[in-house]
Amino acid sequence: MTGPRQTDYRVAIVGGGVIGLYTAYRLARAGAGRIVVLDRGSYLSNGASGRNGGGVRQQWETPETIRLAREAVEAYRRFGSEFGVNPWFRQSGYLFLADSPAEVERLQAVHRTVTQEGLPSQWLTPERVARLVPGLSTTGILGASYLESDGTLYPFPVVWGLFEAVQNLGVEVCLGTEVYRIAARDDRRLSVDGAHGRLDADIVVNAAGGWSSEVARRAGVDLPTRPVRHEICATEPLKPFLDPMVVRASDGLYFSQTMRGELVGGISVPHPEGLGPGMTTSAGFLVRYARAVLGLYPALRDLRVLRAWSGYYDESPDGLPILGADPSLPGLVHAAGFGGHGFMLAPAIGRLVAAAALGERTAELAPFAPGRFANPSAPVRNREKLSLG
Amino acid sequence: MDTSPAADPGAAPMDPAAPTILDGWPGGPLGFRQRSIRYHRPRAPFCGRGDCTGCLVRVNGRPNVRACQYRPGPNDRIETENAWPSPRFDLGRIFDLLFPRGIDTTRGLLRPSAARPLYQRVVRRLAGYGRFPTPTVPSPPSAARRLEAEVTIVGAGACGRAVAARLALESPGPTVILDRTDTGPGPAGALRLYRTTAAFLPPPSATRERPFTLWAVGPDGEGLRIDTRHVVVATGGYDANLLFGNGDRPGVLTADGALALAAGADRPPFREAVVVGGGARAAEVIDRWGEWIGAVVAPGSIEPEVVARAAAHAIPLFPRTLLLRARGFGRVTGVDLAGRGSGPTFHRRTDAVILALRRLPNAQLFFQAGARLLWHPRPGGYFPRLTDGGESSIPGLWGVGDVAGDPPEDPIADGVRVAEAILGHRPSGEARPLPRWEPTELEGYVVELAARRRSRGKWVACACEDVLLHEVEEAVRRGYHGIEAVKRYTGLGTGLCQGRYCLPDALLWLSVLEHRPVPEIGYITQRPPVVPTPLGAWAGLPEPEEESS
Structure with a gap:
């Protein structure tokens, strides 16, 4: 396991699964500067990206999710041509x-x-x-x-294709580097302590899948995922x-x-x-x-x-992903709460999270804003319950 | 659900002398042909114990039945699988011949993009052995059983029986002994369950009176749940594979296979075999079939016990020799060998290659239960870490016999020792030491083999899934390091043998390719079940009242 080569990055992405890697890919393509991906696992795809059933569907209860899924299906159709790795999307x-x-x-x-x-x-x-x-x-x-x-694919090649593509774009992917603490520095940047030591980043993306609420906690913020x-x-x-x-x-x-x-x-x-x-x-x-x-x-x-x-x-409280800047810690961007269908939506999520990380304001992100659970008196309705398969 | 230990379906086991499908096969057991999953390479029985994919047949509309284990009745309908027009002359072999380097399903078959639906259809057709089940005889009703026991012994070999017999002297509580074969009459005082296979042993639950739950499958495919205070793993060992060019050819088989496939016959299923290995297991093979052994080849030195036996039969010995490649378009007709230390390559005619050099433990239950295992460099395998009394790192989970390491000198005494530790008559003791990791003969062997490897013929790293060695090398080259990553990249170890015949070699090769010791290569999570287990067996069981997470 090799740690990060630098101590200073524009973006540090916590989680090297399909969401983190797609985000890294979109950011690198947008020329976002130095990017590092930190993953706690000792091998690629040790989390949900390597443990899912490979389903990719566009049948959902909410139009928001359907639109993301349509974009994802298009991306997976093109994936082989774009990345040179065959995901056998059928x-x-x-x-x-x-x-x-x-x-x-x-x-x-x-x-x-x-x-x-x-x-x-x-x-x-x-x-x-x-x-x-x-x-x-x-x-x-x-x-x-x-x-x-709708269809199925073989999840691993998607992760390999992204892993290789982001590295070719200069992104560092570090395995076996669990993050212990994320904290605001005096200069409004963030410091990330972990198994790798310490590094600083303008933006930290929480793409830790099942560990997203834990990573948020290590940054001192609450994320209502479980x-x-x-x-x-x-x-x-x-x-x-x-x-x-x-x-x-x-x-x-x-x-x-x-x-x-x-x-x-x-x-x-x-x-x-x-x-x-x-x-x-x-x-x-x-x-x-x-x-x-x-x-x-x-x-x-x-x-x-x-x-x-x-x-x-x-899982997120309303069944929709949580995407975008954390309301309390500037620089922290969440890509979490996918409820078992992160892989199905990842290409679209990567695009949206990259936009959020670069500070772009897009109406597309509004339904997924992390701040939507901030009002404790407003009841949370589970909008997207079709979370299986 | 029957919970009484009185019912004993294993008490009258199926006649172990009844012939299997292979026993009656025209041309003998090694005349049977099976086709491999991707390239339709010819295959024949290899392990003789129901673990490999060398003898799959369709029986009464049920796919993927092991011909070496099935004892057919007169009305059984037996068909071959995955071959057209027949396994002997199969047109699918064209994929093997057209693609000497294999088909790259990870990066290939992308262009032209208009052809992708066609590629998908072809690749999908190549997958799988048997067709969808169409049972012509209804499955027997599978009433699941639930048992409670003080001690459950998995494996009714000499050691397992000795444990049962010693326990019976004091009857500490109900004892269950189970075995996947039809092993004859069992020890008195224990409930015998034969043709019953242990499938899943989750980590124990400390809060229950009987902390272990062992899930197993009985002779009619019925599920079985045994709640028990102690589990004694006496599952023995098996003869591992050794990787070489065209090493999947018909006629290459393990010592297990050589001894089991013609167990009752007066002559072996070969005319002149090369035995690979220079230790106790090679000696056993010579004892049984010495007259038909043409040479003994060993990666390292040859032990005196083998030298003496070989002399008696005038068998030439080739110590410190590399096994490079099997020859033959169908069945093996010879082997290319080379002396180690850049010795010359030479050829030896033979119609069988018997792998008798590494006996590894059937240690899956230890892995599943979360017990500690250690890499043992000499045979090149993972062994449970046990105390003098045979207890693993998990209290109540014991190992005895071959599964614990080298074959015991006296299996009865070994069984008695563990039984007495279970009974509390002797302390469980300290953990036995294992050798520290150091480069061994076998690893040096792989280093030399890697250096002298030529591309003629496929080097099949995982026979169940037709994964080639150069795919493993490519994975490493592309930065997918460690067995977990390589397993996912290549599919190695995910077939019907559950990794038994590919993982030990893959660990050695990865150690060489990645220039780091095997323990750093890691080991794949041994996912349940231990053996492929029918959905019907699980479905017959009641849902557990608590989560066994």
Whole structure:
């Protein structure tokens, strides 16, 4: 692990996942000056960027998120040409299954919102679901929202492509460099203490994923995000049998078949909030996931689980990301609270956070302002609840 | 859910003498052909113990069944997989021949961009071994079981049985012993669960009376949960791989495979084999098949016990010799060897290569439970750190026998020693010392091999996923250092064998490529389960009442 080569930077980005690296890339392309990325992990993608299911979708409850997601899908389509690394972005759709009248109502609202945003979302009957996913049991399925241009990718190459591109642009990426303290200096700049020693920066970007509230705390500010552990597993590889990502929002079940043939998926398990003992897996998850998958897909009974792992969702109070300058510590910019879909939105987030870091004021950032939770008397409504898959 | 320890499905195990699919295969077990996942390279049984991907078949519509373990009935329908028109003459082999350096799926296949959908279809088709399951015989109902035990012994070999037998003298509480094979009658006093595989041992929960929960899969794919106060890991060892050019060719197999694949036969599945290794395991192979061994090749020196046996059969010895490459378009027809220290390259005809040089522990349960493991440089593997009494760094988790290190001189005494420590008759004792890290013969061997490596033939670093050695080298060159990064960059270690046959070599090679000792290369997190475990087994279990995080 090599530490930073300098002690003085224009921007220090805490977190070398897809959000931090996309932000670094946008900043470097904008000629923002010396940039360093600090990551606590000893290897790249050790956080959520290397632990997600690779889904990229544009079906959301809020138009704000849909717009970010559309931009991200376009960026991932071009990613191979732009970065020379192949993320195998496969646009074979996202299927949201509704298994109760309430879910039908909610997903039809999503379907309408997505359609209003100009995307060719479809509402599928159970018969069409069965045709799309042969072998799937549609018992209890009342309908489904489907958008063919959603898809899945292989997350690692995205991180590698960015990692190499930012380094070619002169950005330093330092692994194994946990940040311990961020403090204001007398000259309105920030000092960053960590495993690397100390460095100074005009701007510090908090892109620490599940550790974002902890990093904020180390800067002496409050960030209302909370890490929630989610588990996921992969099975033995089979020849292609499943095209779309299948999601059942009522219990948070999702699965897709990767380019490598593995069925990768997860389900919500109530874990206590917080960073806890680490990114471990539980038998309870495997039991719950297996039951849910086999309920939908009985033919997979003999399909064998190869490995299970977990990572952190970084949840925000209203389900929308928290992007922009911290209201209390000048120079600190947050890129946090992605609720398990940071990878889906990262290309757009990188652009917005880079703009925020450079002090640009754009109306696009307004819905995501960190200050929106400042008024304790205003109730926070969870606006974006479609946070799985 | 049956919670009574009285029911004992393992008491009447399936006839261990019944032939497996491979036993009855035309041309013998090594005549079986399987095709690899990406390049459709020819493969044959390699490990003989149900861990590798050398003998996958489709049985009654179920994909990826290990032919070496399955004992078929008269009505079973057995089909080959991932090959057309047949595994012996498979057109997919064209990918192996057209791409001698492999297909770069990370940076290649991007241009022209209009062709990407086509590339995606082709690459997707190449992935996976078997097709979607279409079971023609319904799976037996899998009633999950739950057991409670004082001591749970994983592995019913000599050591595991000795532990059970010694415990039975004092009956400290219910004892369960489980084994993944059909190992014959078990020790009295213990509940025997055969053809039962331990899958997941999370870290213990200190607040419970029985802190450990072991999750396992029974003979009919049923899930099993055992809550227990002690876990004794007696899972033994396995013969590791050794990387060389075309080292995945049919006819290359481990000593485990050489001993198991023709266990009951009067002659081996080869005419003249080269044994690789100069220690106790090589001696065992010569004891069994000496008449059919054509040479003994060792990376380092050859022990007297092997020299004596070789002399009896007039087998030539090649100590301090590099194994460079296997020859043969299908099955191996010979090996290229070279004396170490820039000795000349020479050729030796053979129809099998038996890897009998490194026996490594089946230590996955220790990893899962969070016990401390140490790199042992001589065999080149990670071993649990145990006390004299056999206790790991986690109280209540014990190791005995081969899993603890070199094979014990007296397995019975070893088992008794650990049982007595569990019973409290003797102190658990201090941690046993392991050698400090230092460059060893095996690492020096890899250094020389790396220097003399030629590109003829693929060097397959991970056979399950068809990852090539030069992909590992490229990862390092591009700045992805350490096993965790390289695993993600190449996919090495993520296949059906759960990394058993690629990781030990990958650690040695990374140590050489990155110029740092193996402990700095790290080790991948041993993700549960230990062995591929059916969704149906998990689904049959009740949800745990508490989180085992």
